[in-house]
Amino acid sequence: MKIGILTSGGDCPGLNAVIRAIGLYALNNMENVEIVGIPEGYGGLIRGECRPLRRQDFSDILDRGGTILGTSRQPYKLMTVEENGETRLQEMCSNYQKMGLDCLFTLGGAGTHKTAALLCAEGCNVIGLPKTIDNDIYGTDVTFGFQTAAEIAAESIDRIRTTAAGHGRTMLVEIMGNKAGWLALHAGLAAGADMILIPEIPFSLDAVCEFVQKSGERKGASDWERPYNIIAVAEGAVLDSEAAYKKKDRAFARIERGESTVTQHLAEIVEERTGVETRTSVLGYLQRGGTPCAYDRLLSSRLGAFAADLAAKGVFGVSVAVSGNRIVYNALAEIAGRYKLVEPDGELVRFAKSIGIRFGDAQKIS
DSSP states (O other): OEEEEEEOSSOOTTHHHHHHHHHHHHHHHOTTOEEEEOTTTHHHHHHTOOEEOOGGGGTTOTTOOSOTTOOOOOOGGGTTSEETTEEHHHHHHHHHHHTTOSEEEEEEOHHHHHHHHHHHHTTOOEEEEEBOTTOOBTTOSOOBTHHHHHHHHHHHHHHHHHHHHHHTOEEEEEEOOSSOOHHHHHHHHHHTOSEEEOTTSOBOHHHHHHHHHHHHHSOOSSSSOOOOEEEEEETTOOBGGGTTSOHHHHHHHHHHTTOOOHHHHHHHHHHHHHOOOEEEEEOGGGGTOSOOOHHHHHHHHHHHHHHHHHHHTTOOSEEEEEETTEEEEEEHHHHTTOBOOOOTTSHHHHHHHHTTOBOSSSOOOO
16 A cells, blocks of 8 residues: 655644654554655645655654644645646646555645545545644544644743733733634633633623723732733634624725734724733744644544554545544545634633633623
8 A cells, every 4th residue: 555644734733743653553554555755735746746754754753843744835725726727636636646645644724624525526545634723623622733732822821921910911912713712712711811812702892991991990919919911812803893794804904994913903902992001922833833742742643543544444535533532533525614613602611701701792891
């Protein structure tokens, strides 16, 4: 059997651990197996590039961040657009055949899974693996890379808290999460944020400013300490006045108003209305990089080995997933294009509200 491995979309902790587990399982349990790595995600497949992966390539990469194969983003909407008489999808299918692949492992997020489903529909044997720090892939309890990113974000908020407390400031910490607020929610809860703003719960400028104003009226823990606030903001958080807009219309409206990011805009409004010194901190790519935590190393390894076992059994057209404590799989056709979002009335949000954490919606503030 000849298998190919590619990593697509944004990098995240745990990619190399998955690659390692797939490779070691295949070498230890399959006869006459050949493994190739495809560079730069679907870009490498479009160009027809690959290189052999041998046992030594899987050494000392379990704890390495990023991806030894390189990655890139290939917009899903362009996959079926004809260019020079052929679509990118057709080029990938053709190169899959030219490489003599019996199976292709695609490590990626929601967009990667949608393209994987297209390849599968064209007759390629594909197995997807759920990678994203956003934790928004439908059909799995958790994605690899998420736990590490949540720990990084929570630790960053811990560090920012000392500055907020020392200066008596309101600090807005921007956390990744464009469509889904899982990362901001988990990190905010773990770090004890006072308010968490996520895409699934549109926020009100009035509600945020009222909360900051009222917190400023409360005394600190000592005669010396001034009140401060930590607000965790998902990058995809939306104003309630923008909730009905499509993403491109929302972006256009913000540009028209001369706004940069929702976090910066909110900081300016809060300081202007409340008089409380307000600052922003954008964590950005820090959340993606570095060594995966022990949880993600183990999860990635289990997912990779399980996926390789599926290939050995001839089970294709699926994506591996986590359900409770078990590793399972879902049909690509059933999950591609669907997102797992935070439920506004879900257990985590209800818990957070029960201990006084606000979400910026129209909720009475005491």
